[in-house]
Amino acid sequence: MTIMLNVVRSSWCLTRRLATSGASTARKQHSSSTDSNAPIELEQNPFAKDKVQCVLCKHGISPDYKNVQLLSQFQSPYTGRVYGRHITGLCKRRHEQVEREIMKAQNAGFMPTYHKAVEFLNDPKLFDPEKAVRPHKY
């Protein structure tokens, strides 16, 4: 290494070589034995964004028509309407599941249609209906 540095000491290439060799020693050295100028293989993308998951996918919960307490959290306490995806933040798959299970629970008589069940009114809120992604009328 010192011999090579002596050869190119006064040239512009020196700084380039030092920069690349310093970067390669800082990262994992995959191809240091073959060529020091070879591109470095990274294990993962350092600019990758965090994976965004909805609250049901994050905890691995699939909604069920018998779990009325969970389903009522996605229902408006005033009109009984199911909140949209722009309010709940659910992904499309889970939102369709929630809607289907709420319909099933209402048809089975487990859930009220035009209001939220009174015993679940003090449940913790999963989202704020006042701060939706886009404005809404309910």
Ligand SMILES: [Zn+2]
């Ligand atoms: Zn999801």
